[in-house]
Amino acid sequence: MKLSVYLGENLAGHLTSTAQNGVVFSYDPAYIEAGLPPLSLSLPLSTNEYPQKKCLPFFEGLLPEGDVKKRISDYLHVSETSTLKLLKELGGECAGMVSILPEGEQNKIQSTYTFSPENYETLSQKNLVEYIRNIDARPLLKAKEKLRLSLAGAQEKLPLAYKNGKFYMPKNGAPSTHIVKPTGQGTLSTLSANEYICMKLAEQSGLQVPNTKLIQIEDVEFLLIERYDRLCKGNEISRLHQEDACQALGILSNNKYQNDGGPSIADIYTLIKTQTTIPLLETRAFLQYLLFNFIIGNCDAHGKNYSLIFQDNSVKLTPMYDTVCTLAYPNLTQKLSMKIGKHYEIQKVNQADFEMLGNQIGLKPKTILDTFNGLVEKIDNAFEIIKNDPILKKHSDILETIQHKLIRTI
Numbered sequence: 001m002k003l004s005v006y007l008g009e010n011l012a013g014h015l016t017s018t019a020q021n022g023v024v025f026s027y028d029p030a031y032i033e034a035g036l037p038p039l040s041l042s043l044p045l046s047t048n049e050y051p052q053k054k055c056l057p058f059f060e061g062l063l064p065e066g067d068v069k070k071r072i073s074d075y076l077h078v079s080e081t082s083t084l085k086l087l088k089e090l091g092g093e094c095a096g097m098v099s100i101l102p103e104g105e106q107n108k109i110q111s112t113y114t115f116s117p118e119n120y121e122t123l124s125q126k127n128l129v130e131y132i133r134n135i136d137a138r139p140l141l142k143a144k145e146k147l148r149l150s151l152a153g154a155q156e157k158l159p160l161a162y163k164n165g166k167f168y169m170p171k172n173g174a175p176s177t178h179i180v181k182p183t184g185q186g187t188l189s190t191l192s193a194n195e196y197i198c199m200k201l202a203e204q205s206g207l208q209v210p211n212t213k214l215i216q217i218e219d220v221e222f223l224l225i226e227r228y229d230r231l232c233k234g235n236e237i238s239r240l241h242q243e244d245a246c247q248a249l250g251i252l253s254n255n256k257y258q259n260d261g262g263p264s265i266a267d268i269y270t271l272i273k274t275q276t277t278i279p280l281l282e283t284r285a286f287l288q289y290l291l292f293n294f295i296i297g298n299c300d301a302h303g304k305n306y307s308l309i310f311q312d313n314s315v316k317l318t319p320m321y322d323t324v325c326t327l328a329y330p331n332l333t334q335k336l337s338m339k340i341g342k343h344y345e346i347q348k349v350n351q352a353d354f355e356m357l358g359n360q361i362g363l364k365p366k367t368i369l370d371t372f373n374g375l376v377e378k379i380d381n382a383f384e385i386i387k388n389d390p391i392l393k394k395h396s397d398i399l400e401t402i403q404h405k406l407i408r409t410i
């Protein structure tokens with residue numbers, strides 16, 4: 001099987017499954033000649049073919065994970081491990097600007113799309129709610145409607161467009177502008193409210209976050225998150241390229257936790273320091289994200305929950321996303337995705353661990369402590385503001401739990 005990989009309108013190269021060497025990737029000579037951006041920091045422009053070990057982390061990293069991947073694979077009658085077959089079915093619109101099509105299929109992707117009925121079809125609230133209700137039984141509205149969309153992560157998501165209070169399904173290769181994340185079930189039924197609260201706390205604390213709404217239609221609750229990898233100017237929408245830290249470091253999604261071979265804080269810090277355009281700003285932002293996640297008790301801030309965005313020859317850290325107080329759920333692990341100093345157990349992290357972290361990333365322990373204390377104060381103040389948010393009236397329990405779980409001292 002051979003697939004064509006596009007970055008926006010441009011053919012970047014081909015992904016091929018070979019009998020002897022598994023999956024290989026080669027850049028298209030014209031793409032290299034034109035000096036266009038590499039697909040990934042782990043795949044610099046080269047005339048050499050990239051072997052499976054080098055290229056799979058980026059491409060496999062575009063696919064959903066866990067149960068979502070399993071359900072989609074079952075639905076499509078494709079093996080979960082067959083990255084190429086899954087990309088063939090789902091790769092039409094991935095995170096950022098990447099789209100993957102069977103070789104020979106015409107690439108419809110344009111650099112800019114007008115927000116018009118030709119490109120965006122109205123999605124009624126009734127249909128949206130019906131889709132979310134059946135999301136587990138029928139994982140792919142995408143497959144059914146011949147839409148081919150893929151986002152990483154273990155939770156079901158629906159990329160769509162949203163403007164002036166109305167929902168739309170993109171058509172003809174037009175970009176989605178928002179991500180719908182339905183809330184969890186059972187003990188995780190407060191997950192959307194939890195993520196919403198954490199995003200608002202981050203925003204109020206001065207961190208960069210995408211615009212996020214918590215919406216309830218009938219009995220269905222979901223988050224509506226604006227995509228930071230889209231550029232909307234008036235009625236014109238275009239895509240921006242992004243990749244997560246695991247992809248940039250050449251690490252498979254399966255290994256995203258440090259304990260499973262995933263990146264450490266120092267690995268991501270070094271990536272940001274060496275690859276972003278203004279390292280001083282971006283490393284500072286990363287430290288804030290990291291400490292914010294620690295303070296609010298998010299044990300799931302792994303290497304796929306920090307990403308880089310590429311725009312006009314500049315490389316930046318993306319806004320924060322997927323920030324949840326996992327400590328609110330006693331059945332979830334209390335082990336951090338990336339250890340701080342010597343400790344994975346969030347409750348055991350102490351001053352010596354922060355000092356060790358400082359030494360690892362080349363920051364004075366005082367800088368880390370001052371940032372930590374400053375954030376605790378901002379988050380405490382943020383709670384007072386968020387408590388008045390009318391949408392959280394019925395979520396006072398989870399709000400209180402998150403406030404109670406805050407790690408204010410180390």
Ligand SMILES: Nc1ncnc2c1ncn2[C@@H]1O[C@H](COP(=O)(O)OP(=O)(O)OP(=O)(O)O)[C@@H](O)[C@H]1O
Pocket residue numbers: 065095151152153154155156179210225226227228229244300304305307321322
């Ligand atoms: N606001 C956004 N704009 C653009 N891309 C986003 C945005 N939020 C998330 N993404 C992309 O979608 C992916 C999945 O999102 P997210 O991490 O929120 O999902 P998840 O299923 O909760 O993940 P996890 O498995 O870590 O719990 C991210 O890794 C990122 O690439």
Ligand SMILES: [Mg+2]
Pocket residue numbers: 152153154304305322
């Ligand atoms: Mg995630």
